[in-house]
Amino acid sequence: KAGVTQTPRYLIKTRGQQVTLSCSPISGHRSVSWYQQTPGQGLQFLFEYFSETQRNKGNFPGRFSGRQFSNSRSEMNVSTLELGDSALYLCASSGTTHEKLFFGSGTQLSVL
Amino acid sequence: KNEVEQSPQNLTAQEGEFITINCSYSVGISALHWLQQHPGGGIVSLFMLSSGKKKHGRLIATINIQEKHSSLHITASHPRDSAVYICAVNGGDGGATNKLIFGTGTLLAVQP
Numbered sequence: 094k095a096g097v098t099q100t101p102r103y104l105i106k107t108r109g110q111q112v113t114l115s116c117s118p119i120s121g122h123r124s125v126s127w128y129q130q131t132p133g134q135g136l137q138f139l140f141e142y143f144s145e146t147q148r149n150k151g152n153f154p155g156r157f158s159g160r161q162f163s164n165s166r167s168e169m170n171v172s173t174l175e176l177g178d179s180a181l182y183l184c185a186s187s188g189t190t191h192e193k194l195f196f197g198s199g200t201q202l203s204v205l
Numbered sequence: 206k207n208e209v210e211q212s213p214q215n216l217t218a219q220e221g222e223f224i225t226i227n228c229s230y231s232v233g234i235s236a237l238h239w240l241q242q243h244p245g246g247g248i249v250s251l252f253m254l255s256s257g258k259k260k261h262g263r264l265i266a267t268i269n270i271q272e273k274h275s276s277l278h279i280t281a282s283h284p285r286d287s288a289v290y291i292c293a294v295n296g297g298d299g300g301a302t303n304k305l306i307f308g309t310g311t312l313l314a315v316q317p
Contacts, residue, residue, distance in 0.1 A: 126303040130246075136291065136307040149304040181246050187303060194238065194303060196248040 095120065097186050099197035107205050111172040114200045118165050118186030122195070124148075125167040127159060130181040130199075139182075142167050143189075171202075179204045208232050211292050211308035218315050224279040226311045228292030231273065238305065239266050239277050240291040248291075251277070282315045289313070 098117040106112050118125050126141040138151040142161035159169040165186075171178055181201050185194040209230045218224050228237070239251040252259050252266040254275070259266050263282075268275040279286055292308040 124303055126305075128305070135309050136293070136305075138304050138306070141303050149302045151304070183246075183248060185248075185303065193253050194250045196240075196250070199246045201246070 097184060097195050097197035099182075099184055099200050101200060102198065103201045103203075105203045105205065106174050108174055108176060110174050111170065112174060112202060113168055113170050114182055114184075114202075116167045116169075116184035116186075116197055118167070118184075119195055122186035122188050123165055124187045124189060124192075125161055125165060126185050126194070127167070127169050128183045128185070129153075130183060131179070136183075139169065174204045176204050178202065207309070208306050209292055209294055209308040211290075211311050213311060214309065215312045216314070218282050218313070220283060220315055220317050222282050222315075224282050224286075224313065224315075226277045226290050226292075226313070228275045228277070228308055229273060230275075230292075230294050230306075232294065232296055232306065234273075234294040234296065236295045237268055237275050238293045238295075239275075240293060242289045242291060242310070244288075251290075279313075284315045284317050287313055287315050 100115045124143045127139040130136045140150045140159050141148045145161045156172045161167045181199045183199045185196045187194050212227045236255045238253050241249045254268050263280045265278040289310045291310045293305040
């Protein structure tokens with residue numbers, strides 16, 4: 094079984110631009126959650142999607158959004174990028190919830 | 206005060222030693238995860254538990270719901286165990302979600 098795939102692996106953007114990150118979960122998994130990791134704040138929950146519905150959202154501004162498609166693939170979008178958005182963005186999938194999470198390798202976003 | 210506290214923050218051990226990493230939390234939870242992160246970013250889920258004890262190879266995880274405390278033990282530690290170990294909890298907000306609250310991690314270095 095293929096693991097969780099995140100693309101792209103690295104991304105460099107400038108302030109004010111927008112970015113879209115992609116996450117393909119393990120086949121059959123319906124839950125996809127997104128997390129941000131920075132040296133200062135550590136790991137923080139962004140949002141979770143289950144069967145195309147956003148089930149939970151973390152404490153991030155509205156510039157951060159996401160969606161999930163019928164094949165469970167998920168995208169997250171960050172608009173009007175700020176320097177502080179530089180981080181490793183990780184997604185994880187599970188069959189439902191209260192199951193073991195499988196993480197992707199992450200997308201390293203640098204905002205210049 | 207963080208909702209999830211880990212100790213110690215840093216740990217250096219000699220190969221073969223028994224290692225314990227502790228996690229205390231202050232919120233109601235539905236499950237607790239132990240995660241391992243190697244340099245380069247990849248996160249692997251080691252355990253997800255809501256009660257009792259789980260064992261996998263040289264790793265043992267325990268949780269005491271009444272005391273809001275969990276421990277991760279590594280027996281016969283090896284240099285390949287060197288990584289950051291992260292405790293995370295599913296906030297018990299009544300819904301089944303993967304909205305995780307993370308500890309700040311324990312950096313473990315096992316010297317040969």
